[in-house]
Amino acid sequence: MQKRLLLIGGGHSHVEVIRRFGLNPEPGVAVTLVSPDRHTTYSGMLPGYIAGHYRFEDCHIDLETLCRSAGVTRVAGTVGGIDLQRRIARCADGTEYAFDVVAIDSGSTPVIAGIPGAAQHGIPVKPVPAFLDYWTTLRAAARSASADLRIAIVGAGAGGVELALAMHNRIRADNGHAQFTVISDGPTLLAAHPAGVQRRFSAVLRERCITLRLNAPVQTATAEGLVLGGGEMLRADHVIWVTGAAAPAWPRECGLLTDAAGFIVVNAHLQSPSHDCVFATGDIAAMPSTPRPKSGVYAVRQGPPLTENLRRALRGGTLLEYHPQRRALALISTGDRYAVASYGSFAFGGAWVWRWKDYIDTAFMQRYRAAHIS
Numbered sequence: 001m002q003k004r005l006l007l008i009g010g011g012h013s014h015v016e017v018i019r020r021f022g023l024n025p026e027p028g029v030a031v032t033l034v035s036p037d038r039h040t041t042y043s044g045m046l047p048g049y050i051a052g053h054y055r056f057e058d059c060h061i062d063l064e065t066l067c068r069s070a071g072v073t074r075v076a077g078t079v080g081g082i083d084l085q086r087r088i089a090r091c092a093d094g095t096e097y098a099f100d101v102v103a104i105d106s107g108s109t110p111v112i113a114g115i116p117g118a119a120q121h122g123i124p125v126k127p128v129p130a131f132l133d134y135w136t137t138l139r140a141a142a143r144s145a146s147a148d149l150r151i152a153i154v155g156a157g158a159g160g161v162e163l164a165l166a167m168h169n170r171i172r173a174d175n176g177h178a179q180f181t182v183i184s185d186g187p188t189l190l191a192a193h194p195a196g197v198q199r200r201f202s203a204v205l206r207e208r209c210i211t212l213r214l215n216a217p218v219q220t221a222t223a224e225g226l227v228l229g230g231g232e233m234l235r236a237d238h239v240i241w242v243t244g245a246a247a248p249a250w251p252r253e254c255g256l257l258t259d260a261a262g263f264i265v266v267n268a269h270l271q272s273p274s275h276d277c278v279f280a281t282g283d284i285a286a287m288p289s290t291p292r293p294k295s296g297v298y299a300v301r302q303g304p305p306l307t308e309n310l311r312r313a314l315r316g317g318t319l320l321e322y323h324p325q326r327r328a329l330a331l332i333s334t335g336d337r338y339a340v341a342s343y344g345s346f347a348f349g350g351a352w353v354w355r356w357k358d359y360i361d362t363a364f365m366q367r368y369r370a371a372h373i374s
Helices: 012-023 043-051 063-070 128-144 158-173 195-207 296-315 351-366
Strands: 003-008 029-035 039-041 060-062 073-076 079-083 088-091 096-098 101-104 149-154 178-183 211-213 218-221 225-228 233-235 238-241 278-280 330-333 339-343 346-350
Touching (some): 003 012, 003 296, 012 063, 012 296, 029 063, 043 158, 043 330, 060 063, 063 073, 101 296, 128 158, 149 158, 149 225, 158 178, 158 330, 195 339, 195 346, 330 351
Parallel strands (some): 003 101, 101 278, 149 238, 178 211
Antiparallel strands (some): 088 096, 218 225, 225 233
């Protein structure tokens, strides 16, 4: 009897699973991907796309083409729950997909639930397709504005800082008009990175006349802007939410073991301890024994061991352990063709670092062209 492998979400781990199943199909296994969008963004190149250095096709994987080349069925849909007893995933439109083994790599969204008005005012950077539609409108508004648009980016981690610099670069190239403010509720920007990286980016923000507000938690979002700690009103025409990761509600609601934040707990096999037919990777997964930041770097590295363990689970074999690297190299761009490398306590930057990053990113994307798996 044919086994059914269901992949929920087209994240960085799952595109590698699809590629490897295409190169080496598993006998007697039908693979289905459920994802709401045809194209999935490679997060490492998103700032470069926003900044104007890449075309859409340079940094987006066409899931339809990839799946067709790999012999995987792709269906458009958003899973909103799983019947773990019957092993059926349900989409928002009521469509159901049965499985023997399921893997979940559907990402996360910025944390805004605790901020009154945030859902009504501003746009989260994820899901990316909605943000890119918004970005097109924002660019047009900046080009036609007679005075500077006031743009607030909430979140001063690598994602928020890179996005602010990328948007600034593109709007300046468009001859648009905008003034940027980056907001952090903590005492520093890029808190997960060494002091050398923080100093470099503080200097870059000053050079670009981008305002940095530290120790400024957002209390409320309104049509006029953001109410910060102490009641200060920061006027803003546009607000971009690039805060920490939030999990969807459905994994906990369906009975999967989750952590306090609602992310799916997995063991060293990338498998749910509560339900052995479930695997999870990327932002939606939590590994309590070896916690790591929510970063695409780790999701990419999880692809190969996830593929192997899915094969073994389908065969009824013994699973392999996955041990994430202790630290990851981060190459953070400054909007122009310049980047800063962050690794442990080390920091160094230059145009050559951007070229290095471009080489790595381009090589990653090339693996998912249809010609490489057919």
